[in-house]
Amino acid sequence: MEFDLEDPLSCFKEQEAYTITELFASESDHMPAPNYLNSTHFRASFRCEAISLILQVQFSCNLDPSVAYLAINYLHRFMSRQEIPMEKPWLLKLVVISCLSLASKMKNTPLSISDIQIEGCIFESQTVGKMELLILGALEWRMRSITPFPFLHFFISSTELKDPSLKQVLKEQATKIIFNAHNDIKLLEYKPSTIAASALISASRELCPQQYTMLRASIAACENLDEDSLTKCIDLMQEMVMWTEANESTIDTSFLSTETPVSVLERSIKRRRI
Incomplete structure (x- = not known):
């Protein structure tokens, strides 16, 4: 089932309509960790580069804006819980590719790893898969993000x-x-x-x-x-x-x-x- 940004809990409530109360009660679980902007995890330059890379892929691959939006949501939540070493810029690019890969899967958007390779870094599918699992663990497998x-x-x-x-x-x-x-x-x-x-x-x-x-x-x-x-x-x-x-x-x-x-x-x- 394709994930719908406007209907994030649909797969869990197929037989019974969920209430808006459930959305309000769960939304904080789908945000970056508290004090993210003030923590050592947050690096403005890293974030700027990461979002720029996601936007580049969005336009070069003509992706629906919802895919990029979801990827950025995953990126923020992951970076708030897992610090990325600044001396390893290739790691940030791997995280970006993995977030895009996860978002495209959630949206049932055809997108191969080769489509989203970033100049200067070529990653094997197995490497991206391992990073996806790391991201999923950090997000506690909450991929059906509650957004605005x-x-x-x-x-x-x-x-x-x-x-x-x-x-x-x-x-x-x-x-x-x-x-x-x-x-x-x-x-x-x-x-x-x-x-x-x-x-x-x-x-x-x-x-x-x-x-x-x-x-x-x-x-x-x-x-x-x-x-x-x-x-x-x-x-x-x-x-x-x-x-x-x-x-x-x-x-x-x-x-x-x-x-x-x-x-x-x-x-x-x-x-x-x-």
Whole structure:
């Protein structure tokens, strides 16, 4: 069964629909380890390079964005629990290839090891397989990751919006924001539900500003959300959205021009440090 980012628990509840409560209760198990950003495990340069490599493979192999998203999710969770020696850059590339391989298997996306080899490092299938097992062990075999996507429908349904077309547009825009925001370091500290809520609120501010206050209040009323974390995440998300809009032409053409995923991501990282 192909893993659906919007329906992460489906295989476990084939006979009985799971509740949103189960998602809220389990989401923390699918995040990087606590204090990841402040630990010795976190290396900004390593993370930047790793995500750049994943994006390169995504565009060179024309992968669905969900495959890259899932691979980055595995990468963050693994790196938060297993330190990668900085003197062994080839090991980071092996981890990247293995995360992509696992994500493609979860999404039933045809992708051979030869398709995702990274320049300068050629790994045998057996080597990648051993690293996959190491990653699976570190993640406690939780591969059906709970991401922000399954929370979108819940939060939209909790509002007073009646127009189905508006709901769909909001969901699509929020999904786009989530995909774009996945590269932002600061978002790693927020729960998937908080990211989903923030993305919808940011999307409503852009698409239906007259209903922004109502929609924000409806979503913020959810007892599973921390008001302070939500406010901070919304501010971060809206900052990212405004920056993206201001630089839309550059971002949309970056992978078709002389810029590389590395340079685009590095520019984004530098912007966040200002």
